[in-house]
Amino acid sequence: MNSAGSKPRSLRARLNLRTLVRGRDARIYAVLLLIALAFPMVAMFATGSTALISQAGHAGTFVLLAIGLNVVVGFAGLLDLGYAAFFAIGAYTYALFASSQLGSSPLHHSYHLPFWLMIFVGMFVAAAAGVILGFPTLRLRGDYLAIVTLGFGEIVPQLSYNLPQWTGGINAIGGIDQPSLPAWITGPWAGANGISIIQGATCRVIGSAKSFAPCFSFGFDPIAYYVLVLIMIIAAVVLVGNLYRSRLGRAWMAIREDEVAAAAMGINTVTTKLLAFAIGASFSGFAGAYYGASIGLVSPDDFLFIVSITVLVMVVLGGMGSITGVIVGALAIYFVLNTFLPSLPPTVESLANTVGLGSLNASNGDWPGLAQETQRINFLVYGLILVLMMLLRPQGIFPSRVREQEFKHAAVQEDEAAIEAAHSS
């Protein structure tokens, strides 16, 4: 009798939850978009410099990466521990064909292809690498993919260290072309308030290394890159959101939940997994081309294992499978790594001065000084944040609504099992 009474109530509760959660995603998108639009103005007003905007543009790269990795890890449930390798492939594809690097390589001819073309070439090259790596391994058990990608992620930066005649090695590839638009695109934003978009610049004519034409170059203007990355993120969110709701998206989730059952339902698991892997890699290639253009320098140091781990942590902490979750997760982790942790040493130092422990600030024998010691603690703090976040909220900050239901469902089942056990004993 008790169970008969509680069943419809929990169903009602679940339905309510579903509408609530659907509304939640829309609200998060709205808030994020508002913040994204207001951020450059507020940052310019508050600090008077574009440093924060340039950092936000950099953070945008990681948002793109997290959205892409979410397709692989969150939707299809494949563990990719070498995502930075695809990022590197995208960045190097752009850097090699949009700088003078290949001129000093055995090819003796440099290419300067336009950014707008290379961004898609980068996508396709990264996706192709994903297919080549994924095809033999995706037939195997899930964990093996993690290990293969881990190895691949170690090999790619090592190759770029070891082949300096092609990739510049440790010296990196510099002087990468900036994106440019035709000269007639000069909006009201150009040249205002010290924004440094180069007006009347000259850019290379496509396909020719020597002739130049007037154009509208991005230069090193952070606001231009900020707008660019924002447009790319919006495009990525729309694309991935549609994929999530498509037949393919449902197939991914079926595979994630139970591969054998999905195969029995007629899903071609190898092709479906390969598509997830390739699409995830293509986003990373996309982000790589943007990264190369916005930083102007591509070095193997930017694609080490730690980058793969950071992006994975963004996805898992944000909430696997939830697009809003991974965006928030990416921004949160980026903030912790690039703003919070670096700001600790000066804060602690001034705090020590205020409370009268200023003597701790000087280095003394084995003691390296308070600021130095706090800087050393960064690793520890990052690790503790990871462990604590996972222990307190293993489903992530904003889990996808489907997964949240699964968690609730599992909890309900556990409760029922516990009640049954209590009754029977």
Add this chain to the structure above:
Amino acid sequence: MSVPDFGFYIICGVAAVALAIQAIAHPTAFIQISIFGIADGAMYALVALGYTMVYGIIELINFAHGDVFTMGAYIGTAILGFFAVNENSFTTINLVALLLVFPVVMLIMGAINIGIERIAYRPLRNAPRLAPLITAIGMSFVLEGVMFLWHGPATVHVPDLLPHGPGFQTTIGGVFIGFKDVFVVVTAVVLVTLLAIFINRTRLGKAMRATAQDRDAAQLMGIDINRTIAATFFIGALLAGAGGMIWGLYYNNIFYNLGFRTGLVAFTSAVLGGIGNIPGAAIGGLLIGLISAYSDYYIGSKWTEVVIFGILIGILVFKPTGLLGMRVPEK
């Protein structure tokens, strides 16, 4: 024989022929490199055993294990600081320190690893697969952070207290063998033998094998799962701690993120031998040590990492069960 297997044997064959040609052309250099490789491989094997045991029992790639290894070396060095060891000649104090430092370091590391399991993995045993992986990475950062806080980014000198110098080395036909090389291999062999006896002969070892095979069934048979898993972490850390100490005594230099690369290489060894398979991990470690020594010498040390991870990918593509692994059905 399937096509992938065939490809695997061809690659192995080509590599073996190339090595054999080198061995015949310059036998002294080849044997010398092999000895270095065996010593390295013995240390990789000790770390790889921890990876393979933990993976076998809870299917977790324990990223913190490499740092447990390094931590062992750090703590061992701190303990050796209490002794007036002599780096120039082998005194009684050196012997006492050596006999004392190994069990102490091993026990401390075992306790630390049980703590890690208790805090970071046990609460997440029923969480999604990725959650414990992230906490493992987090624990790895925590351990590295502790070591970084302790000694900073510089390398730490480990006292060179093993017998070395003219009296403790020999040259046989141009091949140099030091006491250290012998010490490393003998210690590793003794530890691996003890582990094999433990796993195969004791009740707890049997419980571990049962839990690795089927956790639920083992629980139904009355095995205390939590205790068995904790014991696995304890034993893995005993070996890793000993491995770290041996590494420190052999190379006399350690640094805070040594465990990252060593851990990945050891993990590759475990995969090469067949993950979850204990003799496989020992053999895999030895092979990876040899391969990396050959690659250092014949190809160039900057390519060693590419070779090792290329092997990792090749093994998984062509022979996913590893050398000694058995086919595991999809659960």
